[in-house]
Every structure is written in structure tokens, then in C-alpha cells.
Amino acid sequence: MIDGAILIGAELRQAETRFTSVDPATGETLKPNVSSAGPADVADACALAAAAAPAYAATDPETRAAFLERIADAIAAIGDPLIARAMQETGLPRARLEGERGRTVGQLRLFAQVVRQGDWLDATIDPALPDRQPLPRPDLRRLNLPVGPVAVFGASNFPLAFSVAGGDTASALAAGCPVVVKGHPAHPGTGELVARAVRDAVAAAGLPAGVFSYLPGETNALGEALVADPRIKAVGFTGSRGGGLALMRIAAGREEPIPVYAEMSSINPVILFPAALAARGEALAPAFVQSLTMGAGQFCTNPGLVLGVASPELDRFVEAAGKALSESQPATMLSPGIHASFEKGVDALAGHNAVTQVARGQVGEGVNQAVGALFVTDASAFLADRALGHEVFGSSSIVIRCRDLAEIGTVIASLEGQLTATIQIDDADADAVRGLLPILAERVGRILANGWPTGVEVSHAMVHGGPFPATSDGRTTSVGTAAIYRFLRPVCFQNIPEGLLPEAISDANPWSIARRVDGKREASTR
Numbered sequence: 201m202i203d204g205a206i207l208i209g210a211e212l213r214q215a216e217t218r219f220t221s222v223d224p225a226t227g228e229t230l231k232p233n234v235s236s237a238g239p240a241d242v243a244d245a246c247a248l249a250a251a252a253a254p255a256y257a258a259t260d261p262e263t264r265a266a267f268l269e270r271i272a273d274a275i276a277a278i279g280d281p282l283i284a285r286a287m288q289e290t291g292l293p294r295a296r297l298e299g300e301r302g303r304t305v306g307q308l309r310l311f312a313q314v315v316r317q318g319d320w321l322d323a324t325i326d327p328a329l330p331d332r333q334p335l336p337r338p339d340l341r342r343l344n345l346p347v348g349p350v351a352v353f354g355a356s357n358f359p360l361a362f363s364v365a366g367g368d369t370a371s372a373l374a375a376g377c378p379v380v381v382k383g384h385p386a387h388p389g390t391g392e393l394v395a396r397a398v399r400d401a402v403a404a405a406g407l408p409a410g411v412f413s414y415l416p417g418e419t420n421a422l423g424e425a426l427v428a429d430p431r432i433k434a435v436g437f438t439g440s441r442g443g444g445l446a447l448m449r450i451a452a453g454r455e456e457p458i459p460v461y462a463e464m465s466s467i468n469p470v471i472l473f474p475a476a477l478a479a480r481g482e483a484l485a486p487a488f489v490q491s492l493t494m495g496a497g498q499f500c501t502n503p504g505l506v507l508g509v510a511s512p513e514l515d516r517f518v519e520a521a522g523k524a525l526s527e528s529q530p531a532t533m534l535s536p537g538i539h540a541s542f543e544k545g546v547d548a549l550a551g552h553n554a555v556t557q558v559a560r561g562q563v564g565e566g567v568n569q570a571v572g573a574l575f576v577t578d579a580s581a582f583l584a585d586r587a588l589g590h591e592v593f594g595s596s597s598i599v600i601r602c603r604d605l606a607e608i609g610t611v612i613a614s615l616e617g618q619l620t621a622t623i624q625i626d627d628a629d630a631d632a633v634r635g636l637l638p639i640l641a642e643r644v645g646r647i648l649a650n651g652w653p654t655g656v657e658v659s660h661a662m663v664h665g666g667p668f669p670a671t672s673d674g675r676t677t678s679v680g681t682a683a684i685y686r687f688l689r690p691v692c693f694q695n696i697p698e699g700l701l702p703e704a705i706s707d708a709n710p711w712s713i714a715r716r717v718d719g720k721r722e723a724s725t726r
């Protein structure tokens with residue numbers, strides 16, 4: 201059911217101030233109109249979250265894991281109405297949204313496994329050495345504890361997997377943190393359906409209602425108040441650089457500053473190494489265009505920059521990519537605002553006197569349509585104007601012709617932090633790659649060979665992060681199970697008697713988790 205409610209724990213509220221979302225494919229206003237959460241709602245949600253935090257933090261792994269699985273089941277149980285509503289609110293096609301739902305419930309279930317297995321606790325015991333000379337060592341035991349209530353900002357471009365019960369929420373709940381979601385105003389109906397599913401799961405699991413709240417709204421003031429609330433202890437965000445920076449400033453200016461894990465902007469360089477380019481440059485072109493135009497290019501992993509050594513082979517790649525792009529179909533973008541910002545970015549590139557437009561995609565009927573765009577320029581022009589390296593969110597990319605591999609290295613070294621770098625390589629490129637890998641690793645969170653950056657695997661080894669401005673904290677990831685560590689902090693217990701120790705680091709080890717004892721890892725029994 202969707203009736204535009206605010207969810208403060210189990211309580212459903214309606215506000216007098218309302219807003220509406222728009223079907224970006226038609227421009228029509230969607231019903232129902234939605235409550236705009238206000239300051240009192242923020243305060244109540246945060247108070248409830250803080251009240252729930254100790255009991256939720258104390259849940260044993262099995263209880264918490266079963267809760268995450270209940271959320272997954274409840275989201276799956278919404279069935280087609282969830283997909284239908286998300287299609288209306290985002291313009292994304294059914295297959296993409298069904299896939300995204302699978303990813304969303306899959307990541308909740310994966311986090312359930314992680315919680316049960318217990319490595320995230322990093323339980324570490326240095327037993328006392330009472331006879332050590334010249335001084336005895338105390339008994340030291342460390343584990344990770346949840347940081348407390350987390351504010352999550354739903355992203356516009358993944359209305360399920362990065363939104364109300366997406367990766368940030370799943371990892372925060374897995375860590376033992378209550379979550380207060382600021383819903384994205386472009387998909388409030390989708391958000392409410394998922395929020396109600398989470399609320400049902402909280403009740404079914406017998407957890408305190410404040411473990412989850414949902415605040416729909418369309419004003420900066422709502423997000424600002426949420427991040428400023430002293431009961432919030434960390435923030436997860438995916439969106440624009442301006443939005444992420446604004447929240448970081450608020451968080452840093454609080455009486456008690458808190459971390460903001462913001463994933464913001466990335467152009468994801470693709471490097472075409474000479475042997476690969478010579479062997480299969482023309483074949484790479486359509487695959488590149490497919491990655492570029494997937495989801496109207498609305499991926500933070502979209503390949504927005506291509507680097508190669510100026511050569512007839514690179515020219516052939518550009519020509520083939522231009523041909524593939526010129527045949528590509530337009531696609532509805534997520535919102536009028538995102539479409540307008542895409543058009544502005546493309547117009548700026550098209551009007552730049554050092555940039556040549558290679559191709560545009562097919563123009564179609566309808567509103568808010570992304571028409572793909574491909575440009576080319578030289579490294580010297582790119583290096584002279586930093587604006588050419590700014591993200592154009594949507595299916596736009598620019599090819600940079602470099603003099604040689606050294607100049608490719610110079611361009612990479614000039615880039616801001618990125619989520620990904622893609623290398624197209626053959627065996628004969630190995631030496632050249634070896635030279636560039638350290639420069640790449642300094643700049644990005646994930647380096648991938650002979651593939652395309654869009655489509656992030658949710659797994660244990662995944663890093664979906666990178667130095668600023670890809671994210672606000674390059675030491676972390678927002679996708680994959682390591683995302684849980686953003687919402688944990690280590691606490692050491694010194695000489696605390698057995699009966700008073702947290703279970704994970706007690707001698708009894710009732711959860712049977714593997715621990716590091718006196719520097720040695722115990723075998724896992726899970």
C-alpha cells in the first residue's frame with residue numbers, strides 16, 4: 201500500500217505539507233501526493249532510533265541475520281506492484297528493476313550470512329601474561345561494536361539496491377545500527393513500499409520499532425536536520441557531489457562530528473592499451489557503447505573517459521564507437537532535473553572549442569530522453585581544462601588521444617579519485633600495464649581488465665569506493681560485505697571478568713566464532 205506516509209518506527213504519520221513525484225517518461229504527476237517529513241518527525245525518528253540502539257546492538261548473530269532475511273522475504277513478497285511502481289517513478293525498464301530487486305534481496309541475504317559467520321566482529325584476544333618481565337601484560341580483548349543510529353540517503357539511480365533497503369541500510373543493520381532513511385523524492389512510492397516491508401520485518405522479528413524509520417521529503421532542510429541530529433552517528437549517501445559535500449560540512453560542523461560515507465562522482469577511465477587496441481579495437485567499440493548507454497548511462501560506474509595512444513587503431517575504435525552510438529536508442533532518464541543536468545553537461549562539451557563531437561545517439565519521442573554522446577580531444581586540451589574531467593551523469597563519454605603511454609600516465613595522474621579504472625589489455629601489453637598499475641591504484645577503488653565497469657558484483661572482495669570525490673572516504677566501500685565496517689568501531693576490554701565480557705570475546709565463545717588469540721587465527725567452525 202502507498203498512501204504517502206512517514207514511518208516513525210511502527211507509527212504511520214501523514215503531514216500537511218505534501219509533494220508529488222513525476223513519471224519521467226510522460227511528465228505526468230503521480231498519485232498519491234506524499235508527506236514531507238518535518239523537524240518533529242526527524243527528532244522523533246532519531247529519538248526512537250537512539251532508544252532502540254542498545255537492544256538492537258545486543259542482538260545475537262542469529263537474531264540479526266534472521267531479521268535481514270525477513271526483510272529480504274518481505275521485499276520479495278511485495279511482488280509486481282513494487283516493480284510497476286518503480287518503473288513509473290524512474291523510467292527504468294522492467295528487466296533492469298527485476299534484476300535490481302534480485303540484487304537488493306540478495307545483498308540482504310548475503311549480509312545475513314556475514315553476520316552469522318562473525319568475522320566482522322574481528323574478535324581478538326591477547327591473553328594476560330602475568331609473569332612477563334619486566335612488566336606483566338593485562339588480558340586484552342577487542343571486538344567491533346555498532347556506532348549507533350545511521351542516516352541513509354536513498355539514491356535516485358538505484359531505487360531498490362541503493363535506496364531504502366539498499367546496500368547502506370543492509371550494511372548498517374548488519375552492523376547492529378538502527379537506520380533512519382531520508383527517502384529520495386524522485387521515487388517516494390517505491391520507497392514507501394520498501395519501508396513498509398522493513399517495518400513489518402522489524403515487528404515480525406520482535407525488535408524495537410525504532411530500528412527503522414523512513415522520512416520522505418524533497419527539501420535540503422530535511423536531510424540537513426537528519427545529519428545534524430546529535431543521535432545520528434554516521435551517514436550513508438549516494439548522489440551528487442554538491443549534496444555529499446553539503447552533508448559532509450554539516451557532519452563536520454556538529455558539536456560531535458560524525459563520518460559521512462558519501463559516494464559522489466566518478467568518470468571511470470578506460471585505458472585501451474596498444475596491443476589490445478590493435479588486436480580488437482573495433483570489437484571493443486560496441487561493448488563500450490553498451491556499457492556507456494546501459495540504464496541511460498545513469499551509473500556512477502559509467503565509462504565517461506577513454507584513453508589511448510593516438511594511432512590509426514585508436515581512430516578505428518573511435519569510428520566504430522561513433523557508429524554504434526549513433527545507432528543507440530534514447531532512454532528515459534530518472535527525473536527532469538537529472539535530464540536537464542545531462543543536457544547541460546553534453547552541451548558544454550559540444551560547445552568546447554578543443555573538443556570534437558564524434559556522434560550522438562538516436563533521438564526519439566517523449567520527454568526526459570537521454571541521447572548518447574561521444575566526444576574526442578587531445579591530452580593537452582584535457583590537461584589544460586579540468587572541467588573536461590567532470591562527471592556528466594548519463595550516457596556521455598570523451599576519448600582522449602595521448603601522444604604515448606607516458607602521456608596516458610600523466611592524464612591518469614591528473615585525475616581526481618575514481619571508483620574504477622578499466623584496462624583493455626593483451627599479453628604484449630604486460631610491461632606497459634605494469635608501469636601504469638601503481639598510478640592507477642593510487643587513483644581508484646577497483647581496477648578491472650578486459651571488461652566494463654558498470655554492474656558491480658556484491659561480494660566479499662568488492663570495493664565500490666575510491667579517493668575523493670569518488671567517495672568521501674577512500675578507505676571504505678559502499679558495495680559488498682566490507683561495507684559493514686563503515687558502521688563499526690573497535691572497543692578493547694582490559695582485564696574484564698569472564699562473566700561480564702561480550703559473548704564474542706568471552707572464553708565460552710557461545711557464538712562459536714573464529715577469533716585471533718595471541719596473534720593466531722582460530723579455525724572457523726562456521
Ligand SMILES: NC(=O)C1=CN([C@@H]2O[C@H](COP(=O)(O)OP(=O)(O)OC[C@H]3O[C@@H](n4cnc5c(N)ncnc54)[C@H](OP(=O)(O)O)[C@@H]3O)[C@@H](O)[C@H]2O)C=CC1
Nearest residue numbers: 356418419420423424439440443446464465500538541593
Ligand atoms: N555519481 C553518482 O553515483 C550519482 C550522481 N548523481 C548526480 O546527482 C545529480 C542529482 O541527482 P540526485 O540523485 O537527486 O542527487 P542529489 O545529490 O541531488 O540528491 C540525493 C539526496 O541528497 C539530498 N540532498 C541533496 N543535496 C542536499 C543538500 N545540499 N542538503 C541536504 N540534502 C541534500 C536529496 O534530497 P532533497 O532533494 O530532498 O534535498 C536527496 O535525498 C545527478 O544529475 C548526478 O549528477 C546522482 C546519482 C548518483
Ligand SMILES: O=C(O)CCC(=O)C(=O)O
Nearest residue numbers: 498499500501654655656
Ligand atoms: O554499477 C553498478 O552496479 C553500481 C553503480 C552505482 O553504484 C551507482 O550508480 O550509484
